[in-house]
Structures are given as structure tokens and as C-alpha cells.
Amino acid sequence: xxxxxxxxxxxxxxxxxxxxxxxxxxxxxxxxxxxxxxxxxxxxxxxxxxxxxxxxxxxxxxxxxxxxxxxxxxxxxxxxxxxxxxxxxxxxxxxxxxxxxxxxxxxxxxxxxxxxxxxxxxxxxxxxxxxxxxxxxxxxxxxxxxxxxxxxxxxxxxxxxxxxxxxxxxxxxxxxxxxxxxxxxxxxxxxxxxxxxxxxxxxxx
Amino acid sequence: xxxxxxxxxxxxxxxxxxxxxxxxxxxxxxxxxxxxxxxxxxxxxxxxxxxxxxxxxxxxxxxxxxxxxxxxxxxxxxxxxxxxxxxxxxxxxxxxxxxxxxxxxxxxxxxxxxxxxxxxxxxxxxxxxxxxxxxxxxxxxxxxxxxxxxxxxxxxxxxxxxxxxxxxxxxxxxxxxxxxxxxxxxxxxxxxxxxxxxxxxxxxx
Numbered sequence: 001x002x003x004x005x006x007x008x009x010x011x012x013x014x015x016x017x018x019x020x021x022x023x024x025x026x027x028x029x030x031x032x033x034x035x036x037x038x039x040x041x042x043x044x045x046x047x048x049x050x051x052x053x054x055x056x057x058x059x060x061x062x063x064x065x066x067x068x069x070x071x072x073x074x075x076x077x078x079x080x081x082x083x084x085x086x087x088x089x090x091x092x093x094x095x096x097x098x099x100x101x102x103x104x105x106x107x108x109x110x111x112x113x114x115x116x117x118x119x120x121x122x123x124x125x126x127x128x129x130x131x132x133x134x135x136x137x138x139x140x141x142x143x144x145x146x147x148x149x150x151x152x153x154x155x156x157x158x159x160x161x162x163x164x165x166x167x168x169x170x171x172x173x174x175x176x177x178x179x180x181x182x183x184x185x186x187x188x189x190x191x192x193x194x195x196x197x198x199x200x201x202x203x204x205x
Numbered sequence: 206x207x208x209x210x211x212x213x214x215x216x217x218x219x220x221x222x223x224x225x226x227x228x229x230x231x232x233x234x235x236x237x238x239x240x241x242x243x244x245x246x247x248x249x250x251x252x253x254x255x256x257x258x259x260x261x262x263x264x265x266x267x268x269x270x271x272x273x274x275x276x277x278x279x280x281x282x283x284x285x286x287x288x289x290x291x292x293x294x295x296x297x298x299x300x301x302x303x304x305x306x307x308x309x310x311x312x313x314x315x316x317x318x319x320x321x322x323x324x325x326x327x328x329x330x331x332x333x334x335x336x337x338x339x340x341x342x343x344x345x346x347x348x349x350x351x352x353x354x355x356x357x358x359x360x361x362x363x364x365x366x367x368x369x370x371x372x373x374x375x376x377x378x379x380x381x382x383x384x385x386x387x388x389x390x391x392x393x394x395x396x397x398x399x400x401x402x403x404x405x406x407x408x409x410x
Contacts, residue, residue, distance in 0.1 A: 003338035006368055007377050128403065133208035163211055171401045172212050186401055193398035196376045196391055198333065 048086035253291035
């Protein structure tokens with residue numbers, strides 16, 4: 001005779017790590033990967049230039065503008081946006097396949113993109129990554145050597161606006177200087193907790 | 206100049222560990238205490254006889270029926286109920302003081318009591334502790350040597366009813382045989398996650 005399971009069914013989560021530019025979304029994702037956590041990490045498609053150390057197909061799919069336009073045309077992106085003059089997009093098929101196999105899917109995305117994911121999938125799990133204070137965020141953005149003064153000003157203004165969008169998200173996680181692992185620990189705890197909800201999130205895309 | 210904090214304010218949680226008789230609520234609470242977690246563990250008042258090893262004022266406040274009646278009369282209990290012919294109740298002042306000091310408050314309570322807490326405080330964090338399967342729960346209840354056949358039958362029937370109240374709770378945690386620490390880890394993860402909600406629970410009593 002089969003045993004009568006009491007608990008709600010296991011359902012995979014769609015986990016969105018977002019937050020203003022400069023909070024360390026890539027670094028947090030990188031550390032999560034290093035820990036060998038059993039999630040599917042979405043590889044974002046982008047037209048931005050490959051940075052030193054980045055691997056095509058691992059960190060991003062680095063595409064030409066033509067290739068990116070093709071993906072948009074064939075409706076192969078879950079969402080896409082122009083982020084500081086570069087296109088970024090989430091390949092739809094990749095996310096669907098991972099969810100169908102029962103895996104939790106983790107993606108990093110800008111605040112605007114997170115908003116799109118929320119409207120596509122109200123039950124997505126949205127994590128807002130940030131610094132402790134606004135001053136710390138501005139300080140971090142200012143230290144980036146890759147910025148022109150105009151680029152920096154734009155990023156700071158955008159970040160300030162994005163901090164006001166907190167209520168769009170489910171959770172707020174501080175990624176403090178030198179405390180990367182604490183931020184990752186919290187994200188892992190959130191995912192663990194979410195798998196124990198009595199009313200599981202229903203992820204459909 | 207003060208720094209502009211981004212994150213929501215820290216608010217203490219009212220954490221209710223509940224579930225059918227026999228799932229190990231006391232054992233889980235005991236292990237949480239042993240770990241030295243920074244929570245206030247509510248000491249429940251009860252008229253049931255002290256069991257070997259239990260300490261008055263630590264495990265429970267062991268009261269006579271007269272003393273318990275006085276507490277009810279003076280409205281000093283958050284809730285109280287007759288559980289298998291014994292009175293149990295949550296001292297109100299103790300909970301309020303701990304919350305006022307900013308501490309998370311953890312209490313164990315039967316399913317009926319959890320329902321009362323939910324109606325008193327809709328933002329309480331309710332955890333349903335259970336076994337993996339219904340058969341396992343029945344098996345555990347049957348192994349208790351302290352039960353009369355009638356007592357056992359009543360507990361099993363009640364447990365079966367209580368399993369249907371899952372939707373009253375926020376989270377479901379399995380306390381499997383020999384995996385007590387896994388259950389405690391999950392509860393700790395839930396509390397950690399809950400402190401990172403963008404919309405904190407508002408606990409008022």
C-alpha cells in the first residue's frame with residue numbers, strides 16, 4: 001500500500017537575483033556556482049563586449065547585434081532590455097527546460113527586467129540585492145574604473161530610482177563589502193525556506 | 206550626516222511551532238535551545254503532571270488547576286486550551302516583553318492553539334511540524350508507552366484531522382526519524398529568510 005504523503009508537492013522555483021548596478025549580482029552568482037549548489041544558473045544572452053576572464057556560454061552568451069535581433073524576432077527571449085547601450089536577454093527555452101526537469105532556476109537581471117519577470121510570472125521569487133546604505137552603493141559605483149563621468153552619473157541616478165522599487169521584490173539581501181558569503185548564505189536560506197511553504201509558488205512561463 | 210539605510214526595519218517575529226501530537230515539537234524546541242539560538246523560547250503554563258527530567262519554569266510552568274484558573278480569570282494568557290484533559294496556556298506578558306525587546310519569540314503549541322494565535326495575530330509565523338507520511342505519524346503515536354488504547358485512538362483521530370489544517374500554516378517542516386537536526390536547520394533557514402522579507406510581518410498582540 002502506498003504511503004500517504006502529508007507535505008505539499010515539490011515545485012521548482014524561478015529565482016531572480018536583481019538590484020542596482022554595482023551591488024555585485026555577478027559576484028554573488030559566481031560564488032553560488034562555486035559552491036556547487038544544485039540550481040540551474042541561467043546563461044544570459046548579451047551584446048556587451050566580453051570582459052577579461054569571462055567565458056562565452058558560461059558567463060554569458062556573447063552575441064552580435066544581428067544574432068540578438070534574430071532571437072527577438074523568433075520570440076526566443078523571456079525578456080530583454082537595453083542596459084547601458086547593451087542588449088541583455090533571457091533565453092526562454094533554457095529556463096523552461098530546467099524548470100520542467102524539476103530544477104530551481106537562478107537568474108541575475110536588472111531591476112527593470114525583474115519587473116518584467118514579475119508580470120510574466122507573478123509567483124517568481126524576486127530577491128533584491130543591495131548595499132546597507134545608499135552612500136555605500138554610490139561609493140561602489142564611483143570606484144569602477146570602467147566608467148566615464150557621464151556613465152557614472154547615469155548609473156547613480158538609476159540606482160537611486162531603483163532603490164524605490166523595493167516593494168516589487170519578495171526579499172532584500174545586503175551584499176556588504178567582504179561579506180559575500182553571508183549574502184550567499186541568506187539567499188540559500190531563502191530558497192530552503194521557500195521549498196517549505198505550505199502554498200508552493202506556481203511557476204508557469 | 207547619517208547614512209541612508211535602504212533595507213526594511215528589523216522587526217521581531219512570533220514563531221509558532223505546531224503540529225499533531227507525536228511529531229516531536231518538544232524535541233525540536235529542545236534542540237533549538239541547545240544550539241543557543243538568540244530567540245526567546247516561551248515557557249508554557251500547564252496543569253499536566255511534570256515528566257521525569259522536566260524542570261519547572263524551564264520546560265513548563267507546572268501549575269495547579271487553581272493557579273491556572275487564576276491566570277485565566279486575570280486575562281494573563283494569550284491563549285489556552287484543554288489538551289487531552291490538561292490545561293496549557295501561553296503567558297501573555299512574557300511574549301509581549303520579549304517582542305518589545307526586539308527578540309524573536311518561539312513557542313510550541315497544538316494545532317488548535319496555532320489557529321487561535323493566527324486569529325489574534327495574522328502576521329504570526331506558523332510552522333507545521335509533521336512526519337513525511339501519515340503512517341509514520343500513526344506509528345510514532347502507537348509507540349508511546351504512556352497511552353491507554355482509548356487515548357491512542359483519540360490522538361490518532363485528532364492527528365488525522367489536524368493534517369487537513371495545513372493551509373492555516375505558512376511553512377511545513379518534516380521531522381523525520383533520526384533527522385532532528387535537519388528539521389531544526391530548516392526552521393532556522395525559515396526564520397533567517399523571514400527577516401529578509403521586503404514586507405516585514407507586523408506582530409501586534
